[in-house]
Amino acid sequence: MSNGFDDIPFFDEEPAPRGRPDGPQAGAPVPATTPASMPASGTASSPAAGLGIAARAMAARDVGRRPDYLSGLNPEQREAVESIDGPVLVLAGAGTGKTRVLTTRIAHILASSKAFPSQILAVTFTNKAAREMKERVGVLVGGAVEGMPWMGTFHSIGVKLLRRHAELCGLRSAFTILDTDDVVRLIKQLIQADGIDDKRWPAKQFAQLIDGWKNKGLSPADIPEGDARAFANGKGRELYAAYQARLKTLNACDFGDLLLHPIKMFREHPDLLKEYHAKFRYILVDEYQDTNTAQYMWLRLLAQRPKGVPQNVCCVGDDDQSIYGWRGAEVDNILRFEKDFVGAKVIKLERNYRSTEHILGAAAHLIAHNEGRLGKTLFTDRSDPDDQKVQVHAAWDSEEEARAVGEEIEQLQRQTHRLNDMAILVRASFQMREFEDRFVTLGLNYRVIGGPRFYERMEIRDALAYFRLVCQDADDLAFERIVNTPKRGLGDTTIRALHDYARARDIPMLAAAAEMIDTDELKAKARKSLFDVVTNFRRWQGLLENTPHTELAETILEESGYTDMWKNDKSAEAPGRLENLKELIRSMEQFESMRGFLEHIALVMDTETNENLDAVSIMTLHSAKGLEFETVFLPGWEEGLFPHQRALDEGGRSGLEEERRLAYVGLTRAKRRCHIWFVSNRRIHGLWQSTLPSRFLDELPVTHVDISEPEQSYGGYNRGGYGQSRFDKQEPFSNTYSTPGWKRAQANKTDATRDNWGSRSGVSIERVGYGESGPRAKTIDGELIAKSKVDDPSKFTVGERVFHIKFGNGNIAGIEGNKLTIDFDRAGQKKVLDGFVDKL
DNA sequence: AGCTAAGCCCTTTTT
DNA sequence: GGGCTTAGCT
Numbered sequence: 001m002s003n004g005f006d007d008i009p010f011f012d013e014e015p016a017p018r019g020r021p022d023g024p025q026a027g028a029p030v031p032a033t034t035p036a037s038m039p040a041s042g043t044a045s046s047p048a049a050g051l052g053i054a055a056r057a058m059a060a061r062d063v064g065r066r067p068d069y070l071s072g073l074n075p076e077q078r079e080a081v082e083s084i085d086g087p088v089l090v091l092a093g094a095g096t097g098k099t100r101v102l103t104t105r106i107a108h109i110l111a112s113s114k115a116f117p118s119q120i121l122a123v124t125f126t127n128k129a130a131r132e133m134k135e136r137v138g139v140l141v142g143g144a145v146e147g148m149p150w151m152g153t154f155h156s157i158g159v160k161l162l163r164r165h166a167e168l169c170g171l172r173s174a175f176t177i178l179d180t181d182d183v184v185r186l187i188k189q190l191i192q193a194d195g196i197d198d199k200r201w202p203a204k205q206f207a208q209l210i211d212g213w214k215n216k217g218l219s220p221a222d223i224p225e226g227d228a229r230a231f232a233n234g235k236g237r238e239l240y241a242a243y244q245a246r247l248k249t250l251n252a253c254d255f256g257d258l259l260l261h262p263i264k265m266f267r268e269h270p271d272l273l274k275e276y277h278a279k280f281r282y283i284l285v286d287e288y289q290d291t292n293t294a295q296y297m298w299l300r301l302l303a304q305r306p307k308g309v310p311q312n313v314c315c316v317g318d319d320d321q322s323i324y325g326w327r328g329a330e331v332d333n334i335l336r337f338e339k340d341f342v343g344a345k346v347i348k349l350e351r352n353y354r355s356t357e358h359i360l361g362a363a364a365h366l367i368a369h370n371e372g373r374l375g376k377t378l379f380t381d382r383s384d385p386d387d388q389k390v391q392v393h394a395a396w397d398s399e400e401e402a403r404a405v406g407e408e409i410e411q412l413q414r415q416t417h418r419l420n421d422m423a424i425l426v427r428a429s430f431q432m433r434e435f436e437d438r439f440v441t442l443g444l445n446y447r448v449i450g451g452p453r454f455y456e457r458m459e460i461r462d463a464l465a466y467f468r469l470v471c472q473d474a475d476d477l478a479f480e481r482i483v484n485t486p487k488r489g490l491g492d493t494t495i496r497a498l499h500d501y502a503r504a505r506d507i508p509m510l511a512a513a514a515e516m517i518d519t520d521e522l523k524a525k526a527r528k529s530l531f532d533v534v535t536n537f538r539r540w541q542g543l544l545e546n547t548p549h550t551e552l553a554e555t556i557l558e559e560s561g562y563t564d565m566w567k568n569d570k571s572a573e574a575p576g577r578l579e580n581l582k583e584l585i586r587s588m589e590q591f592e593s594m595r596g597f598l599e600h601i602a603l604v605m606d607t608e609t610n611e612n613l614d615a616v617s618i619m620t621l622h623s624a625k626g627l628e629f630e631t632v633f634l635p636g637w638e639e640g641l642f643p644h645q646r647a648l649d650e651g652g653r654s655g656l657e658e659e660r661r662l663a664y665v666g667l668t669r670a671k672r673r674c675h676i677w678f679v680s681n682r683r684i685h686g687l688w689q690s691t692l693p694s695r696f697l698d699e700l701p702v703t704h705v706d707i708s709e710p711e712q713s714y715g716g717y718n719r720g721g722y723g724q725s726r727f728d729k730q731e732p733f734s735n736t737y738s739t740p741g742w743k744r745a746q747a748n749k750t751d752a753t754r755d756n757w758g759s760r761s762g763v764s765i766e767r768v769g770y771g772e773s774g775p776r777a778k779t780i781d782g783e784l785i786a787k788s789k790v791d792d793p794s795k796f797t798v799g800e801r802v803f804h805i806k807f808g809n810g811n812i813a814g815i816e817g818n819k820l821t822i823d824f825d826r827a828g829q830k831k832v833l834d835g836f837v838d839k840l
Numbered sequence: 841a842g843c844t845a846a847g848c849c850c851t852t853t854t855t
Numbered sequence: 856g857g858g859c860t861t862a863g864c865t
Contacts, residue, residue, distance in 0.1 A: 255855050324853080326854095428852050489841080491841060621855085622852080644852055844862105845863085847861080848858100855861100
């Protein structure tokens with residue numbers, strides 16, 4: 001990625017294309033329907049290698065044969081690729097070759113000499129998608145993609161625009177991009193500075209509010225009165241404004257600003273917008289269903305042209321895969337495309353190349369439960385009697401779930417399936433841990449995608465704060481982070497004084513430090529320490545331009561005493577942290593400058609995975625979008641977890657539909673095998689709670705689904721050392737929906753399942769007892785515990801003999817409200833909820 | 841100033 | 856259950 005600080009004169013980057021970009025070409029015209037017979041065009045050894053991609057693509061064309069990138073496309077895909085002039089909306093179902101269409105379309109534009117690579121604006125939603133698109137365009141036209149500077153995420157393109165025109169937004173080009181963590185810390189300062197109780201009005205919550213406003217494209221003046229009042233007794237608007245002002249003095253942006261500033265800039269400078277209109281001859285947008293209002297405004301500004309001028313915009317999306325409503329995505333954007341771009345051509349891609357008919361059938365049946373769809377029906381020609389139906393499995397608890405999934409994986413592995421072809425897709429990241437634990441025990445390679453991130457580690461953030469401050473000395477957040485790390489005797493008192501001094505004079509804290517050294521406001525010791533800090537930073541800043549950046553980075557960490565701090569640390573983590581710091585320096589090598597590096601990590605928080613290692617992928621359903629695997633495991637299909645309680649509480653019906661789309665995304669990731677799991681017991685907040693199978697299981701078609709028979713009596717229960725449980729005597733699963741959990745779900749269907757998971761008010765009701773009717777035990781947290789005792793005071797007594805469905809028989813050792821401490825014969829002492837045990 | 845112990849909150853998804 | 860922040864102590 002370019003570092004974004006290039007000084008290349010903007011509008012002279014490329015020669016004028018041959019002929020008018022949207023008119024007939026001066027060179028050999030290429031009717032789009034030329035018969036095809038071209039061999040693989042630019043490989044590394046082709047004569048065109050080494051040229052830019054446009055040149056290579058054209059060279060391929062000039063050979064006089066139809067480029068083979070068009071062959072192998074189905075008619076709809078062909079149309080989507082070849083309709084390059086005028087607005088096009090491609091509704092592409094899962095696995096219908098969406099990315100292929102996008103990349104081929106780009107190749108086609110280039111090969112038709114309609115535009116230079118730098119004249120194509122191609123926007124994706126995630127960095128991963130951008131990376132993949134770059135690679136695939138590269139493969140199509142031969143070699144790596146140089147010269148497509150405007151392919152990237154909304155945010156990365158936003159940064160690029162902002163670096164160029166920072167002054168129009170009241171920033172300087174070297175501005176810092178703050179991540180969520182910085183933002184929260186900053187807001188916390190503002191809240192406290194305003195004398196607002198930050199317990200009652202958490203900074204994190206306000207950060208989310210601001211983010212929501214920005215997603216809607218609202219600046220402080222625009223936010224609705226109600227919203228403004230809702231936070232901190234009506235101070236919402238002022239706080240938001242104060243936050244923006246503070247960002248300006250810090251010369252910093254948050255993620256939302258990367259979209260909002262360009263919008264504002266284009267609105268206020270129509271001439272500038274015009275220049276970009278001239279520049280971007282073709283605009284492509286991936287995952288259009290995920291765009292939020294701000295992104296929509298951004299796109300419309302760039303894509304809409306005066307009457308008569310062709311609007312060469314192509315948006316690709318799938319309303320059934322819209323899963324980001326919670327962060328402001330507006331499915332409406334895709335629904336109104338035809339209104340926004342008059343004369344738009346709408347092309348549906350419904351032929352699926354990815355999954356078996358069982359998987360497709362299951363997914364289609366599920367998603368049909370949603371209302372308000374554009375209505376696509378995926379189909380496939382693929383039909384193989386050997387194809388496996390979607391497998392639904394039941395497990396007792398998440399531990400057994402992980403164990404069983406592990407066994408299935410090992411079995412597949414023995415059948416020579418690669419781990420790289422398998423993935424576990426979870427609803428919420430806390431589910432990952434159990435699988436990780438299990439796989440560590442098994443010695444099974446796994447990779448967590450989008451998990452705890454490298455760049456979020458303490459030592460990395462510290463190091464980055466040093467680098468940020470060197471690059472941008474107004475970055476007070478960075479300053480505050482490291483001014484006393486390692487310890488330099490600069491405590492709260494000193495920092496507060498610096499803070500006040502800086503604020504009073506409207507200067508950065510580093511500058512304030514430099515000035516305060518010469519005053520007598522601080523103690524001599526603090527002054528000495530500050531002097532060292534300031535001198536160090538001045539020196540490092542001097543080295544910035546002429547020292548290799550990796551060398552400078554090492555120098556900074558050495559001279560600041562930061563590495564020494566960890567070397568002297570005797571804790572177990574210290575060596576790992578030093579190793580991470582080395583890794584950080586190593587990863588800087590790929591970048592041209594320290595600034596380029598900082599920008600990369602601000603935007604691309606994910607660390608690259610090494611594909612060479614054969615490993616199972618573990619990730620959330622959200623981050624799985626766009627990926628595919630031979631075998632997919634979908635654990636945790638239980639009410640409250642999936643669909644997630646919070647989605648239901650906050651989103652109501654549309655929340656449920658979004659969850660269903662998420663389930664649809666999960667199913668359609670699978671090419672050949674798909675295993676769904678649900679458990680009867682899950683530990684939530686440290687307590688065992690019983691759970692109901694997800695309603696989505698009911699929405700799967702029986703014809704494409706198998707309820708799998710567990711191998712030998714339920715995984716591990718009777719061989720796991722808990723002794724015989726009553727459950728062992730249950731009928732084994734039959735081939736119909738007759739698992740105990742399932743039956744229970746049916747029985748309870750009319751009950752309000754939403755109460756099943758502890759809501760925040762602390763009341764949760766659960767049901768246990770197979771074969772018995774109706775809810776029995778009440779599990780109540782907090783103050784309602786007392787009530788439940790009054791209702792049913794003599795349910796259990798200390799010393800009583802009881803049975804627990806998981807742990808077997810035991811004696812009650814203690815009772816606290818509804819929580820029992822039980823000495824189990826086999827499982828030892830456990831704390832369980834009274835609803836889970838029966839008197840013997 | 842710095843450490844430890846005790847409470848507190850939270851646990852959906854992300855550029 | 857657990858990670859984090861705060862309060863209170865040395």
